[in-house]
Amino acid sequence: MSDREEEEVEEGFEPSALGTRKHWDETYERELQNFRESGDAGEIWFGEESMIRLCRWLEKQKIPLDSSVLDxxxxxxxxxxxxAKSGYTNLTGIDYSPLAVQLSKIIMExxxxxxxxxxxEDFLNPSDELxxxxxxxxxxxxxxxxxNPDNAVEKRKQYVKSLKKVLKPQGFFLITSCNWTKEELLKEFGEGFLLLEELPTPLFCFGGRTGKSVTALVFQQKT
Structure with missing residues (x-):
């Protein structure tokens, strides 16, 4: 990564409404209404193949079905x-939008x-039970x-601190991102986490160059 690219990562991305709670409350308010009217659960982030990719990795690693999993x-x-359909029995999901949690509960029912x-739960300020x-x-x-428009760089650092708190030593962290490259995520999570694997994601070609629009990595927390 060049010095300029490192500076851009440190400074953060262009702020967006996608980084605000207001945006997600409004999004899940709409999705709640849509679900009640049509039974449509809404968007699958990164598509169905992203979920299959994660489940396959867990299966390949023979992760016990009673392992504690946090989404x-x-x-x-x-x-x-x-x-759950793959057999996992100890599942927890958190979101800082109450409307997302409400929608998820209806779907689970x-x-x-x-x-x-x-x-x-706000993952940047997790409760002790988490x-x-x-x-x-x-x-x-x-x-x-x-x-997030409000000091995203500091929030990223707090995210890593929260992850270290809620994940057991030697626990696995699986991240899928469309904003970050493998090298950038290594920089963000390099302290305290070991990269185990990069999961395969679709390639695209443009202007004679090949790249990825999605990065999927597996880290393990160091002891």
Missing amino acids: IGMGNGVLLVEL KEDLPHVKLQV SEFQICIDKGTFDAISL
Whole structure:
């Protein structure tokens, strides 16, 4: 990464409404209404293949089905539904939008998944009960935090601190991002976390160059 690129990462991205709670409250208010009217659970961030990719990795690693799993910023909870259908029994989802949690609860009821725990939590200020997870999954939440208009750089640092707190030593962190490259995420999470694997994501070609629009990495917290 060049010095200029490092400066851009340190300074952060252009602020966006996508980084604000107001935006997500409004989004999930609409999705709640849509679900009540049509039964449509709403958008799957990064598409269905992103959920399949995560489930395949967990299966490949023979992660026990009773492992404690936290979905950070679960939105409509569809990833938790997929994990539950794959056999995982100790699932927790958090979101700082009460409307997202409300939508997720309705979807869990429809799917008959009463064992999935859902709660309103700001991951940047997690409660004491949020701890000792063996698996933490982020599919777009770190991206959104990075776009917050109010000191996003500091919020990114707080995110890493929170992750160290809630994830068990040697626990796994699976992150999917459309804003960050592998090298940039290594810089963000390099202290305290070991990169285990980069998961395959679709490639695109433009102007004779090949790249990725999505990055998916697996980290393990150091002891």
